[in-house]
Amino acid sequence: MSTLDLNGLTKDFGVTRALDDIHLRVGDGDFCVLLGPSGCGKSTALRCIAGLEQPTAGEIRMDGVCVNDQTPKERGVAMVFQSYALYPHMTVRENLAFPLKMAGRPKDEIGARVGEVSSLLRIDELLGRRPRELSGGQRQRVAIGRAIVRNPRLFLFDEPLSNLDARLRNEMRLEIAALHRRLQNTVIYVTHDQIEALTLGKTIVVMNQGRIEQIGAPEEIYNRPASRFVAGFVGMPPMNFAPGSIRSGVFEAYGLRTVIPLDDLPGVEIGIRPEDLRIRDEPGPWEVALIEDLGSDRYAHIELKDGGLRWAVRLPRDWTPGIGVRVAINPDDRKVHVFRNGRRVDFRHDQDTGVPGSAGV
């Protein structure tokens, strides 16, 4: 069991700054997801924690002890790689036993641990096989098994599911969640997939261009995005944005009007999620361009005739507008987000209870 602190972690590759002054505290037993687009520095952060990269500046502490100068071996962490990185010349059993063997554990203990882990992950029957004889999902299981076999203080996952097909990915996601509930270990999990992040993470760290945009629980990330970037990155279809200004506590433009109890504020951007908009079957400035049916939900993509905006709106169950039809929309006032210079502007509606919405992703 372990805690992790990153104090001002910075990493340069030549002239590019991959990580810029990262401060993060991961508590014991936390499932911390680093989420961001590719190139945001999340994998670099993970590799610094593992000891595969040397930070340019800053400090990495595990259980309060600075590990900057420790080798990966000394840090005692385990990592699951995106490509699995199973040892091709070893059987599954040998792969699972390898970390224990390197730690110099006695033979009978190794045998017992390998047996435990392989039954936990249901790979008992594969123990005699080589990695090349396994399917993608089986390889993934073996890779996870090799990580948990020696009870490391910290688990690092580097996009572990991105090489699996969609169905298997869902399955493994649930398994990883169940595994964490059972083992209660501290996990750092890197992904660019927001669904993985929102479903697995206890804490989500949204990263962009080497910096942390927001740290928070999944509901917080979704319902109170700290920046324009987080708001646009998390959520599918993404949040709708429109530039404008607030006058006398009202934002009014593009045929929509919403009450925002703030002083006059120019140069803001409002953001509204597709499920927080209501579409009205009456002629307005918006025109339906496309209907997207996701099975459980349907969305209309609507365009502003002369504003260049393209928004998504969740459709009610009982009505589907035709393509090219003109419609009007109104937002749920309490669910409108305001951003200024890319950062969230906080305000409270009197009727806002502060309870996170039931909105799913």
Add this chain to the structure above:
Amino acid sequence: MKRVAQVLVIALVVLFSVGPFAWILLASFKTPASIVERPPTFLPEGSLTFYQTALDEHDLLHYAGNSALVAGSTTVIAILFGTLAAYPLARTRIRGRRVLLAVILAASMFPQIAIVGGVYRLLLAMGLLNTYPGLILPYTALTLPLAIWILASFFKELPVELEESARVDGCGMWTTVWRIFVPVAAPGIFTAAILVFIYSWNEFFFALLIMTDPAVQTLPVGIAKFPGEYTVPWGELSAAAVIATLPIVILVLFLQRRIISGLTAGAVKG
């Protein structure tokens, strides 16, 4: 029709490359009488006379032993140093990596005749003429660039995650190289080793100049001494050629599986 043409072309190529060797093979099993017959016969009697003469009178095994020692040592040394040089060239972001590789390649471009004078004088000064190291040393120098190139390009194709994973799993640098990297890189290492071995096994020019004492001469030089002043013993030459080729053929057949097998398959998502 297309298939027939394919087979025909392949047969022609095989005939062209295997033909001379088959001729030698057949000749080696003839008798001193049948080998000079006119018109020539194709099929030999299966006599081992030439082999016996080659081994007994021409001391072939002695030369083969020398060759094995020189070629074997060269291979071990060249592959050892080649691996040590190729690993960082393939894995690290050292400055001037490409220039370094180009210089290494350039070093192997000199024709032997251009460097033999210098090599001879160096060995003379070191007192290494007519010694095994006197041949192993230049052979290693000549084959090392080739080994480094083959190994470096092969190593570059291997997934670096395997080594990173090993480090996280608790391996130090040497354990990682020895337990993970070398087994996975085995096909590439074997390929380079075979090429180095074949080169040093077959090399004639340096061997002829450096080794003048029959006690240390290698197989190609030994065979070259077969012809007498008035006779060319075709039969014995053929037998000797077969014996000299055999180790290479066996080596390649034996290691073929390791060379070709995609050992890295399944390590990472392909």
